[in-house]
Amino acid sequence: QKEVEQNSGPLSVPEGAIASLNCTYSDRGSQSFFWYRQYSGKSPELIMSIYSNGDKEDGRFTAQLNKASQYVSLLIRDSQPSDSATYLCAVKGGGGDYKLSFGAGTTVTVRA
Amino acid sequence: GAVVSQHPSWVICKSGTSVKIECRSLDFQATTMFWYRQFPKQSLMLMATSNEGSKATYEQGVEKDKFLINHASLTLSTLTVTSAHPEDSSFYICSALRQGSDEQYFGPGTRLTVT
Numbered sequence: 001q002k003e004v005e006q007n008s009g010p011l012s013v014p015e016g017a018i019a020s021l022n023c024t025y026s027d028r029g030s031q032s033f034f035w036y037r038q039y040s041g042k043s044p045e046l047i048m049s050i051y052s053n054g055d056k057e058d059g060r061f062t063a064q065l066n067k068a069s070q071y072v073s074l075l076i077r078d079s080q081p082s083d084s085a086t087y088l089c090a091v092k093g094g095g096g097d098y099k100l101s102f103g104a105g106t107t108v109t110v111r112a
Numbered sequence: 113g114a115v116v117s118q119h120p121s122w123v124i125c126k127s128g129t130s131v132k133i134e135c136r137s138l139d140f141q142a143t144t145m146f147w148y149r150q151f152p153k154q155s156l157m158l159m160a161t162s163n164e165g166s167k168a169t170y171e172q173g174v175e176k177d178k179f180l181i182n183h184a185s186l187t188l189s190t191l192t193v194t195s196a197h198p199e200d201s202s203f204y205i206c207s208a209l210r211q212g213s214d215e216q217y218f219g220p221g222t223r224l225t226v227t
Binding site: 032034036042043044045046049088090092097098099100102103104105 | 114144146154155156158161205209214215216217218219220221
């Protein structure tokens with residue numbers, strides 16, 4: 001079983017719609033969760049971090065965390081063509097180090 | 113804040129030569145940095161954890177004598193790919209952990225091509 005799994009995609013949404021990305025993780029002791037955006041040929045960019053159950057909103061992005069279900073999601077509202085990228089879910093495990101486990105990523109395409 | 117730079121952004125070298133890649137945190141101190149490798153259409157693969165003033169910790173399967181890591185200051189880590197071969201061609205990305213935080217900020221990456 002992979003440590004971090006994301007819906008495989010690709011995900012295609014029309015401009016202005018909501019893009020919904022899902023991620024599950026296996027380490028129940030995980031405490032920190034991150035979403036990164038990676039444009040083709042570029043390095044990842046941190047867009048959201050979440051630590052507590054519930055929702056966290058930042059502009060058009062909302063991260064949702066449910067530790068009991070070991071589930072974290074990212075919603076992108078009012079999707080724009082510039083949101084077209086691969087989104088990586090990353091989880092910091094419950095151990096003492098700061099290593100991240102990454103999902104394989106979900107590629108999002110926003111159709112104009 | 114939280115800007116990380118890498119140099120060079122791309123490099124082409126001949127098989128058997130060594131290449132050094134620098135990773136700098138520009139506006140914060142980073143006692144811990146990470147080195148990743150990414151092949152086309154694949155996710156990030158952690159190679160090693162670099163701690164300032166101590167030896168790097170390598171992930172299983174990563175040759176420590178081939179990928180030399182030095183973290184001599186709170187803002188600089190270097191990765192040297194020794195005796196590079198075409199199979200080492202990849203996108204190498206560093207990240208830095210801001211002190212007091214568990215957020216990792218990535219550098220722009222270095223694209224290495226070994227001919």
